[in-house]
Amino acid sequence: MTHFEMKPGEAVSLESLFVRLKALRTRILSETQTELQSIDVQTNDDGRLFSLHNLLNYQVMRRENLHALQSGLAAAGLSSLGRVEPHVLSNIDAVLNVLSLAVEGMAYVPEKAEWCLGYEAGYHALQKRASRLFGARPENRSEYILVTLPSEAADHPALVESLLAAGMNCARINCAHDNDQAWSKMVRHIRGEAEALGVTCPILMDLAGHKIRTGEIQVGQAASQKTREKFASGQKGQKGVYPKIHRHDKVLLCRDKARFPEMEAVFGLSVHAMVTVTCPDVIAMVSIGDSVWFDDGKMGGEVMAKRDEALLIDMTQVGPGGVRLKPEKGLNFPNTDLALPTLSDKDEHDLDFVCQHADMVGLSFTECAEDVLRLHNRMREKGVEPLPILAKIETAKAVRQLPTILAVGLARNIELGVMLARGDLAVELGSVRMAGVQDQILRVCEAAHIPVVWATQVMESFVKDGRISRPEITDAAMSQRAECVMLNKGPYITEAVRLLSDVLQKMESQQFKSHTHMDVLQL
Structure with a gap:
């Protein structure tokens, strides 16, 4: 060279x-x-x-x-x-x-x-694929807005109508929540309200994937007397009941809560807390020295010992005030190759409904091209024309495999999009590295003419409490680098759609993807 x-x-x-x-x-x-x-x-x-x-x-x-x-x-x-x-x-x-x-x-x-x-043909190819996934291009901006529907959308068609009127272009139904009865109502409301307004609104249904989360919790003998008494007498879910973990506290991640009473003896030391994992098979896949992160990266540690039934974790990454260990919080294993099946049993069940009612399917925790091929072929086996697949890039392995995922999708006639799931990805990569990787993902997908969804925590504080922060506006402006921007559910979601649409419209004259447009300087 x-x-x-x-x-x-x-x-x-x-x-x-x-x-x-x-x-x-x-x-x-x-x-x-x-x-x-x-x-x-x-x-x-x-x-x-x-x-x-x-x-x-x-x-x-x-x-x-x-x-x-x-x-x-x-x-x-x-x-x-x-x-x-x-x-x-x-x-x-x-x-x-x-x-x-x-x-x-x-x-x-x-x-x-x-x-x-040619120069224009590359952009045209990307826009054409984006329209196949997300529908007709919006009249007043280049980017689409995708909204995750809350559970109440099943019973309140007026909510769906307000989102469409505010600027929602696509609707997302998360199969990790609700059930097929609720999903049926949501689909009916989306189709009906879109038709009434004379617009299109494709539906993305996300398969839940293997939900690796914390489960049952028990305080250990190393916890303070006050913590043990409070946990024993308190009502689970009540504020302050769950144990607070500090730096270098020891936590046991266990297969089964029935083994809690004997686990400290098995490892030969007292720990501060024990917690089960909703996907017990991961215990066997993790090695000593691997990292484990809890609750979207709020705290993390290193596996210092392993038995068939549990992992002993030294909590090395915890803020000075400590973090409470709670149930139903996400677990990440950035150094571990989790050889889990592409589809969980729940995914297999939900896929029948998705194939009948959705316009595209989201594949959670896509890690390699084989995952995309398996889902594509599974839809064929069900006797239906495979839906477009939105590959959710959430792990370090997925980042490494992304060029191959894109190449195989193109080579094998799979209609493909990519969701840049920045939350889990930031936990896996670290926030500093995430900034550079995010740019590289956008560029590689642009080279493949594959549309990208910019997802996770977009205008999150505004969606939740109606207050917008300056960093969130900057992030929303940056989202125009992608073809589609996703907002999650919250009390102020309709107002957030309207605000995001306004931000994206204003960016049209200043930026297109990585191109800076020189509008008249107004300083």
């Missing part, structure tokens, strides 16, 4: 830029062909083949650090390839043509590249 070196302040010749960029193009074409050999391409659709080649072009291009080349191109007043995603080779060829005219006095004649998308 040839690297382009440039020292600070050094003038770069157009000739050297021309040579370096031609070498990059040659490498992209060569390595893309190599990558194609490992993919089972079963599609004959030109659009999918264009997108697949462009995705591989982008992957290959990003295998080396291009900072110096980009700086040299920018210094020469040329495109620095910073917005190359939807049309990799077309962008490179356009720059090569300018350099060729300047250096050789003639237009650049590129080596023929099959499946090379």
Whole structure:
């Protein structure tokens, strides 16, 4: 691999830029062909083949650090390839043509590249796929708004009508909550109210997946006398009853609450608390030294010992005031490969309803291309045309596998979208790393022309209590990088839809994805 070196302040010749960029193009074409050999391409659709080649072009291009080349191109007043995603080779060829005219006095004649998308064609491919998932493009903005419906939407069609009137473009039903009777009512209200307003509103139904959460809790002998007495006499769920965990407290994560009385003896020490896990099979999959995070990352620890029935965790990541250990809170295992089936038993049951009533299906905790293929094939086995799949990227493994997930989806004729589930992902990756990974996910999906849903905690405080914070407005403005933005349920959800729509509309004149538009400066 040839690297382009440039020292600070050094003038770069157009000739050297021309040579370096031609070498990059040659490498992209060569390595893309190599990558194609490992993919089972079963599609004959030109659009999918264009997108697949462009995705591989982008992957290959990003295998080396291009900072110096980009700086040299920018210094020469040329495109620095910073917005190359939807049309990799077309962008490179356009720059090569300018350099060729300047250096050789003639237009650049590129080596023929099959499946090379033009500048506008890349954006058109992305918009076309977004409309297949989320419906007709909104009249007053580029982005769609997806809303998670609360349980009360089953009995209050007026709520659905108000959301549609405020700007909701798609509705999400979370199969982790309610039941098929409630879902039927929600679907009926969405279809009816959308028809009455003369709009379309596709329905996403999210399969619950393997809900790995805390279960039953018991205080241990290492807890203070006051904590043990309060827990023993208090009503579960009452504020302050559950034990507060501090840094380096010991917690046992157990398969079965029936083993609580003997677990401390099994490990040979007293602990501060014991808690079951709703998916007991994960106990066997976790290794000593692995990390475990509780309650959306509010506290975490390291597995210091393991038995067949439980894990002993040293709680190393807890704030100075401590955190209460509560039931029904999420558990994350960022260092552990959880080899769980793609679909849980509940997912299998719910999938029948989803196939009959939804317009797309959300696959929770998608981790590899095989997960997407299994769900796609499972729908075929049920004798229905497979719905588009929204792959929810929630784990570190899913991030590593994302390019392959996208490539296989394109190659195997699977209608695919991606949900950037920033909550679980931030717990898995850490908040600092999450910022950079978030940008890379958006760019890789743009290169594949696959739509993205920007999800988790968008305008959360406003949705819950009607108060908006400045950071939340900034986050909402950033969400225009995606094709669709998701809001979760809450008392002020209708007002939040209206506000988000307004923010996205105002961003239209200033930003489109990673492109900055220079509107009239109003400072």
